[in-house]
Amino acid sequence: xxxxxxxxxxxxxxxxESGVVDAVEGVSFRLREGETLAIVGESSSGKSVTALALMxxxxxxxxxxxxxxxxxxxxxxxxxxxxxxxxxxMASVRGRDVGMIFQEPMTSLNPVHRIGAQIVxxxxxxxxxxxxxxxxxxxxLLDHVGIPEPALRARAFxxxxxxxxxxxxxxxxxxxxxxxxxxxxxxxxxxxxxxxxQILELIRAxxxxxxxxxxxxxxxxxxxxxxxxxxxxMYAGQxxxxxxxxxxLHLPQMPYSAGLIGSVPRLDDVRRRGGRLAAIPGNxxxxxxxxxxxxxxxxxxxARPDPCETARPALEYVSDGHTVRCARWREIxx
Amino acid sequence: xxxxxxxxxxxxxxxxxxxxxxxxxxxxxxxxxRLAMFGLVAIIVLVVACALGPYLSPYGPLTIDLRHRFQPPxxxxxxxxxxxxxxDLLVRLLLAGRISLTVGxxxxxxxxxxxxxxxxxxxxxxxxxxxxxMRFVDAVxxxxxxxxxxxxxxxxxPGVLTITLIVALTAWMEVARVVEGQVRSLRERDFAIAAExxxxxxxxxxxxxxxxxxxxxxxxxxxxxxxxxxxLESYASYLGYGIQPPTPSWGNMLNNAQEYLTSAPWxxxxxxxxxxxxxxxxxxxxxxxxDALDPRLDVHR
Numbered sequence: 183x184x185x186x187x188x189x190x191x192x193x194x195x196x197x198x199e200s201g202v203v204d205a206v207e208g209v210s211f212r213l214r215e216g217e218t219l220a221i222v223g224e225s226s227s228g229k230s231v232t233a234l235a236l237m238x239x240x241x242x243x244x245x246x247x248x249x250x251x252x253x254x255x256x257x258x259x260x261x262x263x264x265x266x267x268x269x270x271x272m273a274s275v276r277g278r279d280v281g282m283i284f285q286e287p288m289t290s291l292n293p294v295h296r297i298g299a300q301i302v303x304x305x306x307x308x309x310x311x312x313x314x315x316x317x318x319x320x321x322x323l324l325d326h327v328g329i330p331e332p333a334l335r336a337r338a339f340x341x342x343x344x345x346x347x348x349x350x351x352x353x354x355x356x357x358x359x360x361x362x363x364x365x366x367x368x369x370x371x372x373x374x375x376x377x378x379x380q381i382l383e384l385i386r387a388x389x390x391x392x393x394x395x396x397x398x399x400x401x402x403x404x405x406x407x408x409x410x411x412x413x414x415x416m417y418a419g420q421x422x423x424x425x426x427x428x429x430x431l432h433l434p435q436m437p438y439s440a441g442l443i444g445s446v447p448r449l450d451d452v453r454r455r456g457g458r459l460a461a462i463p464g465n466x467x468x469x470x471x472x473x474x475x476x477x478x479x480x481x482x483x484x485a486r487p488d489p490c491e492t493a494r495p496a497l498e499y500v501s502d503g504h505t506v507r508c509a510r511w512r513e514i515x516x
Numbered sequence: 517x518x519x520x521x522x523x524x525x526x527x528x529x530x531x532x533x534x535x536x537x538x539x540x541x542x543x544x545x546x547x548x549x550r551l552a553m554f555g556l557v558a559i560i561v562l563v564v565a566c567a568l569g570p571y572l573s574p575y576g577p578l579t580i581d582l583r584h585r586f587q588p589p590x591x592x593x594x595x596x597x598x599x600x601x602x603x604d605l606l607v608r609l610l611l612a613g614r615i616s617l618t619v620g621x622x623x624x625x626x627x628x629x630x631x632x633x634x635x636x637x638x639x640x641x642x643x644x645x646x647x648x649x650m651r652f653v654d655a656v657x658x659x660x661x662x663x664x665x666x667x668x669x670x671x672x673x674p675g676v677l678t679i680t681l682i683v684a685l686t687a688w689m690e691v692a693r694v695v696e697g698q699v700r701s702l703r704e705r706d707f708a709i710a711a712e713x714x715x716x717x718x719x720x721x722x723x724x725x726x727x728x729x730x731x732x733x734x735x736x737x738x739x740x741x742x743x744x745x746x747x748l749e750s751y752a753s754y755l756g757y758g759i760q761p762p763t764p765s766w767g768n769m770l771n772n773a774q775e776y777l778t779s780a781p782w783x784x785x786x787x788x789x790x791x792x793x794x795x796x797x798x799x800x801x802x803x804x805x806x807d808a809l810d811p812r813l814d815v816h817r
Binding site: 234237239242273274275276277278281282284286289290291292293294295300303304307308352355356358359 | 705706709710712714715716725
């Protein structure tokens, strides 16, 4: 399978009133055609910033500096350097080559426009279509993402639809021009569980049908197990483990990944441990004051002063398609 | 995606009462606002009277009748009396109203357009563009409007067009500020980022996505701007820099009246009263719209 997106050493630095914040440091990954890559991590680990940086939606310098390389392979074989494209070219990439859906379907649709009109906008921005044809396409898209009575819903305003419907409409918007890559930033977090399952199923079906690649940002490992082919675990702005989904879920090498998996609440575990939920102690460090050495060591049960507190570990090769950022991964079993 | 589904698309457009349903509470709040209703009625009466009144009167605004000079109001043939040349005050007031209201509305339109454009650009792009534009707004705001108005008026030959331009030039800053603030906060909202993520242009983002969301404060500011424009035009004309006689405007009628303040006070009272009526009418209307469109300020509940 060919790569559609190659990201090398992506770094994002924000300059604010409180000083400099390195939100993302040296993130690299490859996204293959038709693959679903899950990016997981706690809040403020840099998952969303990575996605927004790739879409160039972060605003520019001096307040925000993005470094590194991101190469996107177009369907016709043209390679685009996403981070250095002129803004006008970038606008033609957004929506057409790379689509994005967001966490909050409640706020991601413009309250003053009808659903259909918002989809039409994306279509007209990228394709030569008559408004009438675009409208027909919008209704067909709404039908396709499973919205009943699509012609009626196309004329509805966002506040007249339920959360699940709105997220479906968002997906129709993002996929209107059949992008090669869909970035889904916690698309199911704001929805209740049954709707969540429907939306995941919808994304999977659409992916199967169009062969698009998906970057799925989430903190929900249950969702990861369901949708992902490969998982990128992020912690404090860095990739700490990159592995195929089965390997990561069963044989994680980084203590943080193991902690995340262990933190998924399970009914039998809860009963056995007397009602206590497992958790990783502590919090993600404040980006201003990240600890020296391994950024995870203050929370890690396996930390030793010698390798862990002295040097930032590098990503090490474990097996094909599996890398881990832990100085002691050979010695410990997590 | 899938092939176009003609059966679905060819359905007749369904009837949805969406916008009216969404705005009905605002309309209800507005209708309950007594001062705003008073303002609205006052404005409608003034506009209709100024538009139609002169056709119904037997007198022309410039018809001189030296046998009936300084006729007091409410007696004799001139309802509101006549001036030093025997001209009918009512007809002159109504024709002056045409000029004053036209200047008011035109200056409002112009100043709102300028303010919206500057505010949109400043709020959307931010950075040094935004800073430069907004500091320019602050600089213009720091001049007392009336001096700015008189300085500009002294430099050009007075007339309806020039006075409109000048009044507009001294009134766009408020709108720019309102729009800039709103755009800056809306710019960060999810729907704006989502729209950007589907690849629409900057102009489209500003005009189609952001602008419709800030129409309420713009309408309020524009309404208040009409009142301000009428007042500024009256100042300028009163001081002799605005509309020039014999063309009547409410301001220059006051100017003309000051010589006869003791002998024929009605010449000053009526123009003054109409200016007050128009200005308070627009101010009440603006306040009412603000209360109706922004439920957070609803103090009547």
